[in-house]
Amino acid sequence: MPFRIAHPVASVVGGAFMLCGLVWLGCGVTQMGATAADLARAQDQAAAGATTFAGECAKCHGSRGEGLAAAPALLGPGALPEYPRDTGGSSAPTFIDPQQLQIEMQARPAGAAWRDPFKNAQDLYNFTSTHMPMEHAGELKQGDYWAVVNFLLAAQGASLPAGGIGPANASSIPIPRR
Numbered sequence: 001m002p003f004r005i006a007h008p009v010a011s012v013v014g015g016a017f018m019l020c021g022l023v024w025l026g027c028g029v030t031q032m033g034a035t036a037a038d039l040a041r042a043q044d045q046a047a048a049g050a051t052t053f054a055g056e057c058a059k060c061h062g063s064r065g066e067g068l069a070a071a072p073a074l075l076g077p078g079a080l081p082e083y084p085r086d087t088g089g090s091s092a093p094t095f096i097d098p099q100q101l102q103i104e105m106q107a108r109p110a111g112a113a114w115r116d117p118f119k120n121a122q123d124l125y126n127f128t129s130t131h132m133p134m135e136h137a138g139e140l141k142q143g144d145y146w147a148v149v150n151f152l153l154a155a156q157g158a159s160l161p162a163g164g165i166g167p168a169n170a171s172s173i174p175i176p177r178r
Contacts, residue, residue, distance in 0.1 A: 032062075032064070032066035032067075032073070032076060033062055033063075033064030033065045033067070033073060033074075033075050033076040033079075034064045034066075034075035034076050034155045034156075035064075035076075038075065038076070038155045038156070038157070039064065039155060041154060041155065042151050042154035042155035045150065045154040045160050046147060046150035046151040046154050046160065046164065048144075048150075048151075049146075049147035049148045049149070049150045049151025049152070049154075050151050051147075052140070052144045052147050052148050052151070053065075053151050053152070056132075056133045056140065056148075057074070057132070057133065057148065060134060061073070061074045064076070065079060065152070065155065067079075071134075074152055075152065075155045075156060076178065077178045078178070079156065079178070080118050080124070080152070080156065081177075082117045082118055082119060082175075082177075083117050118175050119174065119175065120170065120171055120172070120174050120175060121149050121153060121165045121169075121170040121171070121173040121174075122167075122171040123175075124152065124153070124175060125145055125146065125149045125170055128145055128148060128149065129142070129145040146165065146166055146167075149165055149170070150164045150165050153165065153173065153175065153176065156175065156176040156178060157176045158173065158174075158175075158176050161173070
């Protein structure tokens with residue numbers, strides 16, 4: 001009789017360990033941020049943007065744009081969504097920083113999203129040139145901001161026009177959704 005009681009418990013425990021192992025393996029192979037091929041393509045098409053990204057953006061957003069701590073993902077699947085996620089300023093939906101939420105609420109009109117939507121390269125430029133890098137927002141040269149926009153969109157799979165993305169064509173270049 002004791003064997004019959006222990007057997008279902010052992011099966012449940014064993015099954016739980018098996019499930020945890022499969023979830024761990026799944027997490028280990030899930031690509032976060034840009035792939036090596038994405039980064040190589042972007043480096044080829046927008047070398048200046050890759051340099052600026054590495055020096056100014058990667059410390060918060062990760063070297064592959066995967067998002068770190070309170071900085072969201074910029075590259076890879078699900079990055080740069082048209083409308084912001086309700087994440088409290090973090091790439092992890094369960095992380096909520098009350099101070100950050102309060103700052104965001106005070107800085108925006110009542111009922112407005114915490115940022116305008118990202119529909120095209122111009123929207124991305126407007127946001128980055130106004131709010132990034134966080135510790136010295138708006139202080140980079142205009143050309144550096146455009147270079148980063150070119151790099152980000154090339155890494156996301158956009159075909160950059162001859163001469164790159166700039167003020168004359170940015171509104172016509174959609175942000176690729178992956």
